[in-house]
Amino acid sequence: MPGDFSSGARLELRITPTDVGKRVSVRRLVEITDGHPTFTDTVGVLASWNAGVVCVTRRSGETVRIAESELVAGKVVPPAPVRRGARVIPVPSVTAEELEEIASRAWPAIETSRLGEWTLRAASGFTRRANSALAGGEPGVPLEEALSVVARWYRTRGLTPYVQLPDTSPYAAALDALGWAREGDTVVRTAPLAPLLDLPSRPGVVLSRTPDAAWLAAYRRTGELAEAALKVVSGGPSVWFASLAGAEAEAGAEAVGAGAVPGAIGRAVVDGPWVLFGAVEVAPSHRRRGLATALMGALAREAYAEGSTAAYLQAETDNDAARGLYDRLGFTDHHRYHYRRP
Incomplete structure (x- = not known):
């Protein structure tokens, strides 16, 4: 298959397990015939690197498993370009x-x-x-x-x-x-990702791979379980966090100020063709100003660059405000679930 390494380039393995979640290009040794090695290249998101096995998810959603011992080269590469007006791909059929x-x-x-x-x-x-x-x-x-x-x-x-x-x-x-x-009682909703790419951009949206203290403070659900919360919200194949500080939300400044509690936050997790949107929280004083859609648009563009084509989210059935927002963004009900306890 086409590679991302030139034939004359020096082969170096410049990725580590700390690069999980980034877009990478890796080369592995397939075989050696009559002293001549054969290689193959894979480009995609580094989904995991555990127990000597490296998993890379291609833009198609296929996950390629590679033995660590077979890797001969690897590097982090820029995200694929996001095309506005991208072709709408139907949501995959899943149970x-x-x-x-x-x-x-x-x-x-x-x-x-x-x-x-x-x-x-x-x-x-x-x-x-x-x-x-x-x-x-x-x-x-x-x-x-x-x-x-x-x-x-x-x-x-x-x-x-x-x-x-x-x-x-x-x-x-x-x-x-x-x-x-x-x-x-919770409803799971899905939508094609492409229309979300055209949501309006907004100055001041900050994207990161890890949640800082301000993001966690805005999430307001950690309580005394901050350590466990950090492990859960940071976990997943490819995780993104978005925030927009309260003052910047109104003034259009360039970034969330140090220590400022964001006026809005969001989280997205890319997993092959799917991206989960969650933890979309807007402070009461900043609601109905388009902050949630701005954050979701920014997260959608990152997910699309990593190969996602379909979005999903979960909302409790009595959350009318969230349902109205997601209706406008094209989400439809996929299924419902609930919890049972003795």
Whole structure:
């Protein structure tokens, strides 16, 4: 395939696991025939680098797994150019369970354990999503036994047992009969990414790979769980944070001032063709001024540069303000899920 290294260039491996989330070009050794090496190049986002395996996600969404021992060269490369008026690619056809698996990678728990096709997740109690059993597929044991395992696993960690499941789950009726209470009704919405690229730009939007103290202060949901919160919000295949300070939101200054609490924040996680938008928060005094759409536009352009073509987000069903905003941006309902607890 076409490469990003010239034939006469010196081969150097100039990337490390700290470059996860960046766009890279890597060359690997395929074989040596009669003393002549054959190489292949891969360009995409460095999705992970664990246990001697490097994963690079191409613009097509395909993830290429490369043994670290096969790498002969690698470097960080500029993002692909963003084209305004890009062709609208339809949202991929996925089931609720498949999209929930993708979403789980974008909001990763600190600790996980498998129970058949269920995933038990814990993060010191920071958010239900990161501290619930994702009920996708079969648990591998009868339901009541699975629920007993879930309850023990969470109570051992001092947490309330929660199960997250789509509204269409075959287990919903049985959980009703067993008295597991329902809460946290949430709708997952999807949209083609291309139209979001044309959202208006705004001076002062700051993008970064890590959330600073001001971003976390504006998020307002960390409480006493700041350490766990930082691990969860920073996790994911390719994470971006956006902020716009209160004063700059009105004056159009160039950057968020040091120590200033942002008037608006947002977060996006790129995972192949998908990008999650989340943590979109606007201070009450700055609402209805287009800050949320400006942040989402900036994040969308970064996601598109990394190969995303489809967006998704999660909103509680009683959040009418968020629903109105996302309606205007072209998001439609994909599925709904909720939580159960004993």
